[in-house]
Amino acid sequence: MKIGFIGLGNMGAPMAANLAKAGHEVTGFDMADVAIEGVTMASSGPEAAKGADVVITMLPNGQILRAVADELIPAMDKGAALVDCSTVDVESARAVAEKAKAAGLLAVDAPVSGGVGGATAGTLTFMAGGSDEAFAKAAPLFDIMGQKAVHCGTAGAGQAAKICNNMILGVTMIATCEAFALADKLGLDRQKMFDVVSTSSGYSWTMNAYCPAPGVGPQSPSDNDYKPGFAADLMLKDLRLSQQAAEAADADTPMGQMARDLYALFVEGEDGAGMDFSAMLPRFEKRGRS
Numbered sequence: 026m027k028i029g030f031i032g033l034g035n036m037g038a039p040m041a042a043n044l045a046k047a048g049h050e051v052t053g054f055d056m057a058d059v060a061i062e063g064v065t066m067a068s069s070g071p072e073a074a075k076g077a078d079v080v081i082t083m084l085p086n087g088q089i090l091r092a093v094a095d096e097l098i099p100a101m102d103k104g105a106a107l108v109d110c111s112t113v114d115v116e117s118a119r120a121v122a123e124k125a126k127a128a129g130l131l132a133v134d135a136p137v138s139g140g141v142g143g144a145t146a147g148t149l150t151f152m153a154g155g156s157d158e159a160f161a162k163a164a165p166l167f168d169i170m171g172q173k174a175v176h177c178g179t180a181g182a183g184q185a186a187k188i189c190n191n192m193i194l195g196v197t198m199i200a201t202c203e204a205f206a207l208a209d210k211l212g213l214d215r216q217k218m219f220d221v222v223s224t225s226s227g228y229s230w231t232m233n234a235y236c237p238a239p240g241v242g243p244q245s246p247s248d249n250d251y252k253p254g255f256a257a258d259l260m261l262k263d264l265r266l267s268q269q270a271a272e273a274a275d276a277d278t279p280m281g282q283m284a285r286d287l288y289a290l291f292v293e294g295e296d297g298a299g300m301d302f303s304a305m306l307p308r309f310e311k312r313g314r315s
């Protein structure tokens with residue numbers, strides 16, 4: 026396939042490289058000066074999009090996506106697919122899909138989980154929203170860049186799935202960290218705490234696969250001085266998106282709201298910026314009740 030790829034940062038660059046490695050003809054564009062093996066660089070987004078079967082975007086946020094999509098859509102051939110893999114607000118995803126549809130294009134919102142490691146290894150999970158035809162067009166590319174793609178529903182459903190998942194993740198990480206900090210104060214050994222919880226009803230992905238206590242459980246960012254991994258800043262972004270969506274949909278999400286506020290304090294008022302999101306544990310360790 027002829028593929029245009031816009032946004033070649035930490036995630037986009039290895040994703041584009043994997044598509045080129047698989048034999049697709051990839052033309053890329055990024056505002057920054059980047060070079061990727063096997064990818065031809067264009068001098069603008071529309072130039073990269075012209076004549077492409079599929080155009081993929083991997084951008085920082087919904088506002089940038091909307092602006093970039095306004096430039097790309099008129100340059101694309103009718104019947105081509107615009108596939109946005111960024112994490113953005115549900116409203117922007119739906120607005121871009123509407124505009125693409127009106128111009129005779131197929132559109133998919135397909136945010137990912139798996140991080141930079143998954144993007145490099147080609148093991149991302151895609152959660153996709155769009156028509157059956159649009160999903161079918163993008164699916165072979167998801168198979169190259171990832172190991173699983175779930176078609177979640179119509180436009181915006183991929184973003185909805187992503188922010189609901191990450192709201193659970195943020196809340197669960199906080200609960201796991203505060204429980205470890207309480208266990209410390211009760212004199213409970215962390216390994217014993219892990220042995221019990223990881224095989225009891227309190228188990229979770231954050232405990233069992235990404236344990237925030239160094240030296241306990243499988244290797245995780247806590248064993249590497251809490252270097253990300255999944256940065257607390259990105260967790261804050263996703264928690265803000267979930268609260269924005271909850272407000273728009275009139276959904277009561279008190280735990281998600283508290284998680285957003287706590288990560289905002291951690292990242293913007295304390296020393297959490299640039300740390301892994303599991304660094305909530307050393308934060309709680311240092312604190313008392315007030």
Ligand code: NAD
Binds near residue numbers: 034035054139
């Ligand atoms: P990044 O900042 O490394 O990359 C974004 C790229 O977009 C940059 O290279 C930037 O120069 C480019 N860009 C910005 N505006 C542009 C424009 N107008 N035209 C062309 N290029 C433009 O970010 P990232 O870590 O690659 O994340 C990309 C998206 O993936 C975000 O939405 C993020 O939330 C999501 N995401 C990231 C991770 C992760 O672990 N990094 C995991 C899952 C999802």
